[in-house]
Amino acid sequence: MINFTVGPVQSSASVRTIGAEQVPYFRTAEFSELMKENEILIKKFAKATDDSRAVFLTCSGSGGMETAVMNTLTSSDKAIVVNGGSFGTRFVELLKLHEIPFVEIKLDLGKALKSEHLAPFERQGYTAFLVNKLETSTGAHYDIDLISQFCKRNGVFLIVDCVSTFLADSFNMAEQEVDVMITGSQKALACPPGVSVMCLSPRAIERVNSTKCICQYFDLKIALKNQERGQTPWTPAVNILRQINARLKEIDSNGGVEAEIMRTATLANYFRERIKELPFEIVSDSLSNAVTPLHPITIGAYDIFLKMKDEYGMWVCPNGGS
Numbered sequence: 001m002i003n004f005t006v007g008p009v010q011s012s013a014s015v016r017t018i019g020a021e022q023v024p025y026f027r028t029a030e031f032s033e034l035m036k037e038n039e040i041l042i043k044k045f046a047k048a049t050d051d052s053r054a055v056f057l058t059c060s061g062s063g064g065m066e067t068a069v070m071n072t073l074t075s076s077d078k079a080i081v082v083n084g085g086s087f088g089t090r091f092v093e094l095l096k097l098h099e100i101p102f103v104e105i106k107l108d109l110g111k112a113l114k115s116e117h118l119a120p121f122e123r124q125g126y127t128a129f130l131v132n133k134l135e136t137s138t139g140a141h142y143d144i145d146l147i148s149q150f151c152k153r154n155g156v157f158l159i160v161d162c163v164s165t166f167l168a169d170s171f172n173m174a175e176q177e178v179d180v181m182i183t184g185s186q187k188a189l190a191c192p193p194g195v196s197v198m199c200l201s202p203r204a205i206e207r208v209n210s211t212k213c214i215c216q217y218f219d220l221k222i223a224l225k226n227q228e229r230g231q232t233p234w235t236p237a238v239n240i241l242r243q244i245n246a247r248l249k250e251i252d253s254n255g256g257v258e259a260e261i262m263r264t265a266t267l268a269n270y271f272r273e274r275i276k277e278l279p280f281e282i283v284s285d286s287l288s289n290a291v292t293p294l295h296p297i298t299i300g301a302y303d304i305f306l307k308m309k310d311e312y313g314m315w316v317c318p319n320g321g322s
């Protein structure tokens with residue numbers, strides 16, 4: 001089978017080999033070294049400042065989203081959340097659950113975020129902004145520079161879900177002054193699902209330290225303290241962290257994050273060129289390299305999904321709903 005979905009995706013041979021290996025004991029100097037190297041490479045590829053930190057949680061990307069909300073926001077915040085699909089809705093539900101006051105910028109499915117959407121929120125005392133850089137459910141890829149400038153002007157704390165776009169599209173945590181970057185192991189990181197990676201700016205670390213997290217397992221104070229010595233507070237998904245290490249080093253030795261983004265862009269452009277004559281319309285007006293969101297004109301998406309799976313041995317995502 002060939003996996004063309006947004007995640008899990010195809011993994012390299014070295015990543016797959018590690019998956020078959022015996023899981024080592026991890027309270028060792030060797031595993032600590034590997035985890036410190038993981039932190040350095042994630043910060044490098046996210047273009048984070050030296051005084052930023054990265055932590056690795058054993059959960060999928062959604063666990064990282066909830067961890068960000070629980071550890072950096074409180075009921076005294078006034079948050080803005082972009083909701084252009086099911087991942088935006090997930091942030092909305094998390095803010096409701098954790099009783100963080102918020103307003104929602106609801107976008108039509110697949111539509112870009114524009115400056116006129118942000119204009120009503122200038123100088124209104126908002127304190128936090130949450131966005132899924134790539135709203136994977138529709139393929140809408142939001143302009144982080146636009147959001148970043150709004151946040152800089154207004155002194156707003158910026159949380160960016162990069163789960164499906166990290167390593168596939170350009171991103172600069174330091175320049176764009178992003179405070180929390182969230183990603184997951186099974187999208188462009190191309191490892192099995194099970195680990196969420198978070199990169200935190202100094203401002204985010206300050207918030208973590210002054211926020212009471214009502215959850216022990218996902219308390220970032222404990223995770224940050226342990227990662228100082230290359231460890232996690234609880235037994236992590238050891239082999240996935242070893243696979244992430246192999247993958248990050250592979251990217252590093254193959255020209256780094258820019259080369260990896262170019263490689264994905266080349267694949268995306270090739271695919272989009274080759275399907276031009278087929279009866280599909282591309283549904284997003286702001287594309288990422290990670291996803292080509294197609295609406296089939298002559299046949300149902302689910303029928304295509306089944307046919308590709310059963311007759312061609314390929315998986316694609318038949319996104320349901322509207």
Ligand SMILES: *Cc1c(COP(=O)(O)O)cnc(C)c1O
Pocket residue numbers: 007060061062063087132134135136161162163164184187193
């Ligand atoms: C995949 C994804 C997530 C995380 O989903 P999980 O199923 O929890 O891994 C979060 N946000 C976006 C934008 C995603 O594409």
